Amino acid sequence: GTTLGASAAEKGRYFGAAVAANKLSDSTYVGILNREFNSVTPENEMKIDATEPQQGQFSFANADRIVNHARANGMKVRGHTLAWHSQQPGWMQNMSGTALRQAMLNHVTQVATYYRGKIDSWDVVNEAFADGSTGARRDSNLQRTGNDWIEAAFRAARAADPGAKLCYNDYNTDNWSHAKTQAVYNLVRDFKARGVPIDCVGLQSHFNSGSPYPSNYRTTLSSFAALGVDVQITELDIEGSGTTQANTYRNVVADCLAVPRCTGITVWGIRDTDSWRASGTPLLFDGNGNKKPAYTATLEAL
Ligand code: XIL
Secondary structure: OOOHHHHHHHOOOEEEEEEOHHHOOOHHHHHHHHHHOOEEEEOOOOOHHHHOOEOOEOOOHHHHHHHHHHHHOOOEEEEEEEEEOOOOOHHHHOOOHHHHHHHHHHHHHHHHHHOOOOOOEEEEEEOOEOOOOOOOEOOOOOHHHOOOHHHHHHHHHHHHOOOOEEEEEEOOOOOOOOHHHHHHHHHHHHHHHHOOOOOEEEEOOEEOOOOOOOOOHHHHHHHHHOOOOEEEEEEEEEOOOHHHHHHHHHHHHHHHHOOOOEEEEEEOOOEHHHOOOOOOOOOOEOOOOOEOHHHHHHHHHO
16 A cells, blocks of 8 residues: 555554644644544543543533544544543542542443444553552552452443443553563453453553563564454554664564554654654654655555
8 A cells, every 4th residue: 555544454454643633724734644544543632631621511522523534534533541540630630439430430431422333442441550560550549449440441331332342551561571561461361251341452652762662562462462352552652763763663563463463553643743752753754744764664564
């Protein structure tokens, strides 16, 4: 193929980008989006603070702009994210105990129901494990409602939208030898053993000097897949520039294509100037929308 999306589709995969609703009026941005990508993830618009800014009052207008753009252009939508310790609205940040558990489950149910039938994959739970060597859960108000909060969220999401693939999504889970990766692996293995509904694992894959692309990345992808779930690379960006960066993009794509259940790749933004990284050039297009060496390497590898 001559575009990322078309080439990925030839291999039975999607190639997506994180999209911001307020950039859908930027013609350069939309031109690249429509030409190159066949999946989108709302960068912020489906987070809890955006969709339920006041308890019980839901706000879907900005997320809808992205979902409608995707549907009008034949793109899949990754929903991101239903339950997370971060970007919670103020009312939720101050909650705890059964009230928070009920509010979290109501949020999952209401948002997944509103978008039922329109979401390919939901990041049901995001970033629930701690960094470092413990393999422990991250401490958060949600975690303090009880260790079973993750499975409760997945069961609520399944009930609300039985057709969506339900993913657990996290960062620093790329290196197979890291405790955090093993902890997520054990969670998924346990869910599969006990029949807790889970269909996919998202590896954010934000690669930089602190968390570089690991040589065992393909082992991580294939090991999760062997548990009977799809694997998706959900927020890819790679610090650096030029040939070094291009070669890392090439390796990431090759690793995904080598694993049959690695079903798609999403980059976390379109142009370098769209990146959440304050400085740096981690994406496939430069600030003018021109293709970088990283783009060419990615397309060649697909
Ligand atoms: C980031 C967005 O890109 C920023 O615009 C926002 O200010 C903060 O969140 N992991 C995730 C994403 O799961 O939701 C984060 O997105 C990046 C890290």
